[in-house]
Amino acid sequence: MRPLLAVLLGASLLGGCAGKPGDPSGTWINQAAIDAASEGGNLREALLAYGPNLEWHIQPQRRLAAYSNGFEQGEGQLLDEDEDRWRVDFYADYHESLSLSGDTLLQAASDTWPEQRFARPTTPAAVDAPLGRSFEQALYSAYLGGSWTIRQGLGAGGLVLFQPDGRVEGLPGTERYALCLAGDCAAMSGEFDSVWLQLGEQGQAWLFERNDHYLSIFAALNRAQSDEMPDYHKGELHWRLERTSR
Template sequence: MRAFLAVFFCASLLGGCAGKSSDPSGTWINQAAIDAATEGGNLREALLAYGPNLEWRIQPQRQLATYSNGFEQGEGRLLGEAGKGWRVDFYADHHEYLSLSGDQLLQAASDTWPEQHFARPATPAVANAPLGGSFEQALYGAYLGGSWTIMQGLGEGGLVLFQPDGRVEGLPGTERYALCLAGDCAAMSGESDSIWLQLAEQGQTWLFERDDQHLSIFTALNRAQSDEMPDYHKGELHWRLERTSH
């Protein structure tokens, strides 16, 4: 009788004790969006085409599911649905539906966006890591990883390394970077992609274009008035980098 109750109890807990294949616990990233971004073209368009959500963190024990879209974060209550996976309840009667298919987490299509696919990150998420950090680390490594040589601009001939954790080595006057994925920085740069470059406590926005082998970084010209939200447009080419190894 006790054995039966134990099995019944496990089965009642959001899919039960059926092993990894039925356990959604942990961090999931939108690998399809990363793959699309690395092929070239506009970064934010690629992310949006396969998003908008970029990372899920699932905690069945707490009946909690959280997501990041690169700008906003949402937290909902995770509820199991017999034979259907899980429902995530948010405020204002908003719901998302999740399920497992092989080694992927699927977010069901809705009136707002298509079905989205998520995978476990190749590098396991660090405990207490910020939500969205695993996606950023995977994106940065795939999108800007490898060695780049400055072909034009300050430091010409030098080697540049963009690290997955946001550090950059070899780009004059810069020690950290961040890619704009969504939100206010996207609204400020219009159709262009933007990158934040920082040295110590000082930093600024730049616009960029990237294909598989080249990265061009432009001055961001602000056409807005002082009391308006910045409106950045491409200025002069400041650096042109060529990828020499992946």
């Protein structure tokens, strides 16, 4: 019984949930960005409005804190400043200030970004999952969760399910998906949102629009030269899906 109790206790400490009030340890996600995105409209605009950081992972015992913005990651040294207040020092004299306010982790406003607010994920990713995965899973569930019906395009009338782990069921020729949150994929698609759809080892970028309970997926037309970064523009409508249940 004692070995089993030790294993369970260790798992609870590693699972991303703090054991007591005032403890910043574990994973925090930008729930405000997820809520804004879920209302529809441009996904990346919603993320930027409440970001750019999307997830923090804090390890007080190791004096470390790391963030993900959906493209880049950074890890810095965690230093105590005051009760429920910390500073994270990164390279080149760059730092961020974090504090706890009830159940919310606050990243202080700076010359570059406004104040950002983070909450503990309802369902944290696995302990060994990459940084940013908890945010991604929560976003996928809120933004594309539920049942979708193909109203136009290949497989019309069929049911489509987007799973939080990146699997997709019912979309012809597709078994995995990944929403573009930031970085090179965002630069390639400009003002449009993009999604990567993949079957086996083969995949490609598509552009999409989500308005209310409709999701439209368009071919991504590349207007760049062969030696340039792709420059995607909206092509022919390939699928139009309607969310029929949450």
